[in-house]
């Protein structure tokens with residue numbers, strides 16, 4: 019049995035060990051942190067330990083090298099259409115880790131078509147004084163999916179319960195800046211508090227795509 023298939027089976031069977039890398043369909047996901055600057059009432063982390071056979075609750079935060087090492091075991095398993103920073107936490111809590119891993123992917127696996135970050139959009143608030151968008155672009159990130167999950171600041175506070183007072187405004191600034199050099203989409207979960215038409219209007223005015231995500235206690 020090829021080495022990478024063995025490694026894959028081992029990872030799938032190790033249900034009890036937290037996964038730093040997991041997959042759904044043709045997408046490979048990286049679970050680099052469990053920290054998050056929001057406390058969304060609908061967050062999957064409140065209800066589950068993981069997704070499918072993958073446990074995503076981490077015992078501790080992994081180093082970039084540990085993530086890269088797990089990534090190396092599965093990256094040749096198939097022709098992944100994208101690699102996505104999206105786990106049980108907010109990836110932008112660890113900007114340097116994203117940059118290191120992304121540089122490694124671009125250096126050794128240039129054939130990977132897309133590297134995306136699924137984020138709550140707090141990139142500026144979590145990394146004050148950094149040129150966040152420029153650094154992401156230079157490292158090889160090409161797409162950003164921002165979970166806006168509200169049509170205004172009050173609703174955002176109510177459903178996402180952010181650690182920052184000016185979170186909603188900062189997310190919009192982040193999107194404005196990111197869309198200059200990256201492909202950006204806004205997403206929102208279909209919960210009663212959110213006026214989807216208004217979120218779509220925000221996306222339309224900003225000139226970025228919009229995607230509604232069904233509210234299920236499963237995965238966004």
Ligand code: SF4
Nearest residue numbers: 054056057058061138
């Ligand atoms: S932003 Fe995402 S990870 Fe953070 S609490 Fe909300 S749903 Fe959970």
